[in-house]
Amino acid sequence: MESLRSKAKELLQSGDVTTIIGYAAGTKKGKTKPYFAYTPEECEKLIFTPACVNNLVIYLTRKFDFMKKGKVAIVAKGCDIKTINVLIQENQFKREDILILGVTCDGVVDKEVVYDGNTLSDDEKSIKCITCDVNTPTDFDHLFGEGVESNALEPMTGGIYDEVDRVRGLSQSEKWNYWMEHFDRCIKCYACKKVCPLCYCDVCITEKNRPQWIETSAHSRGNYAWNIKRAMDLSGRCTFCGECDRSCPAEIPLNVINQEMSKLNYEAFEGYRAGYQTEEIPPFVSFKEDDKEDFIR
């Protein structure tokens, strides 16, 4: 952590960057919060602990003004860096516009867990961490922390994918009931889209009213339309940062639906996984003549 702080101070002092986006201690026990440092003194508050759950990449998107102020350095875990890669693929900014302060990570806390300083057990970790294979990031400008080995199994297996597979095994009507029961709880607060770094449309489709594509009401029809639509928009792009699932006040299992889409993309497009490379363009925004077509019936 001290090396992270000194590097951050150095970057601000030299004028290489204008803003450091990182984490600081939160206002409640065990919580951390997104933190912006503009001066070397402000870097003193930077920390990195297993309580640093937020995906700070959201602050690099067009939804915020940080990128307009100058070069930005961002503290990023392996999962966050995957999101950065997708944003670069989608021309939201260039790699040279940011400095990645990579951190190694052995898991962050799950939703209701209060971090108390002790090493996290698997049960205390966010489900995304169970299948993480980027514990030690490979793309960064500077790396902080001891090397951490990944315990991940084969891609798309274990962790959340157990539930994904279980839901896949349900009958058509059971699947329908499963999702409708969850979506019925949606209160249309749109926390999911607001915390998602990949939901950056200037005018969201829910805000368009000529015609009203997605009804704003929190009834079954409106909820179904919204949640399915967002999952479709993320298909092939979602990097499983888990922020939507974490932020949902209605406890909708958004990780399950978004990872189902990730698994489908993996199976349909020869092992494509979002965020692992910046050269390849996501499958849903590209077309190759030899693309498989056997799923078109």
Add this chain to the structure above:
Amino acid sequence: MHNLYVPHLMTIEDITVETPDVKTFQLVFKDEKMRDSFEFKTGQFGEYSAFGHGESTFCIASADTRKGYIQCTFRKVGKVTEALSRLEIGDTIGFRGPYGNTFPVDQWKGKNLIFVAGGIALPPLRSVIWTVLDQREDFGDITIVYGARSVADLVYKEELKHWEERKDVKMVTTVDPGGETPEWKGKVGFVPTVLEETNPSSENTIAIVCGPPIMIKFSLQSLEKLGFTEDQVISTLENRMKCGLGKCGRCNVGNIYVCKDGPVFTAAEIAAMPNDF
């Protein structure tokens, strides 16, 4: 159980096409009793429904001295106004109102009045202009300074002509530089400039101003130059509204609810408002 949000039904009795994207509707209540008993005071607004599309907020553009019908003027700019502009004579719309406060016309009796408006902001003033003209003897000199971006954008063209022809009204019409046509006989210049040229006396005079924020700003400066104090100048604001009656929390400017404390405000009140509109 009286439900606040259910509109009254009105029939479109007449439509005037003011400009390519501005229309005036003349409306009558379907319910005979409402037709006879409906009252409002100039300055108030209503929520007009295009069923299936929603509601939109416009002032009542007709005078409160005229009974039996009301008029509203709107520009086609969004979902609801687009739907309304597709309607024809005989179609039905909804109306909730009258809401808001009013122009304190009684306080102006015996005074001179100068009306300053720009573009689509003439409708709220038209209501009070006609209310005043219907009681002409009660007021001193009446001057109207009105301008729009171009000749085509002038609204109430017939009424502008009528006001010009009247001997008891000084009518000054202007278009922005570049907006004139070869046949144009009125002035050319921005409203605040033309206002200063008209040089109304501030003695015992009330100025009523309405227009886009930038025009109001410059007009207030011009009026100040002409010797008007903030209490002598009155305006009407608009803000995004939904319920129109102080519950949905959308139209507030700081702790002022435009739908309840307004839409009519004095320049002094506007100057005291936070920059929240």
Add this chain to the structure above:
Amino acid sequence: MTLKLLKEDGLKKLVEAMNAADTRVVGPKKNEAGMVIYDEVSQVSQLDLDEIIGRYSPKDAFFPQHETVMRYKLDGTNVHVEPEKPTIKETVLLGVRPCDAAAVISLNSVFTWDYIDNLFTERKKKVTIISVACNNADESCFCTSVGYAPDGTEGSDILLKKTKEGGYLAEVVTEEGEALVARYSDIFLEGNEATEIEPIAEVADLGVSIDKIKAWLDDPKNFEHKVWDDLAAKCVGCGGCTFVCPTCHCFDLVDEPYGDQGKRVKNWDGCQFDHFTLHASGHNPREHQSQRWRNRFSCKFKIYPDRFEKKGCVGCGRCIRVCPVNVDITEAMTEISEMSV
């Protein structure tokens, strides 16, 4: 204030009796996702009174998240309109926290300001509020800093306090409370001040002054203060805070057509959404999150007192718990209270 007593099985009997009398009993209940919300309860075993506070407030008992206000049908050039007349059952909110009960007073002042919103008042008329004093609080609770208390009676018809014997001492506060107690007089027995109750939760005082906060907000030059950018810098505008807040009352009126008929609905809305104040012309008075955040804070600590002479924040702490980026209203309260001279 009369004192009554519910014995150990009193609450169980009360829930059963009210259900049998076809009264809707709504209380804190764990839903299928494992979170506690206010929902219909048919047996006392469904009531979760150990949870510090439910995720959502009970405001939707009077002010539903989504309700139809009218239905219409297009008929040539004519339109038929049918106001919605919801059937509202006699309801008892059982197990509400004192902060939530106090919030009802504030909410009521908005919906009865000049124009009476019958959709709200008709529901409220049929609701009796039985709150339960808090024996536990967490770090996010701050009712004592805004002038309320974990055993406060504001807004409640009856306040229950858990006794050491496992029953409840019932403080009957209002006439509606008396009426309910009379209806179930065999379950509400005579109470005694000497009955020992479980200790009431201690809610730490933040050490802020609500008056100083208001004075700071009243000063026009603070409207554009830098603190708004700092406090809202990380806010993502998700609107979670407005939806869980018991005093937030903003709503949207929107038409939902289905062919040539449809309905007009009233849905919860939030001032934190970026298009909340957007005009059709494209002008948006609050286009930056800091402006929207300033509006919410001002609404709670200045606008509510100015307009409705009521408190806008009851210190329930839900907004703090639900915020994904740790935007903390108490942090703002402390900072502003300190800046205020």
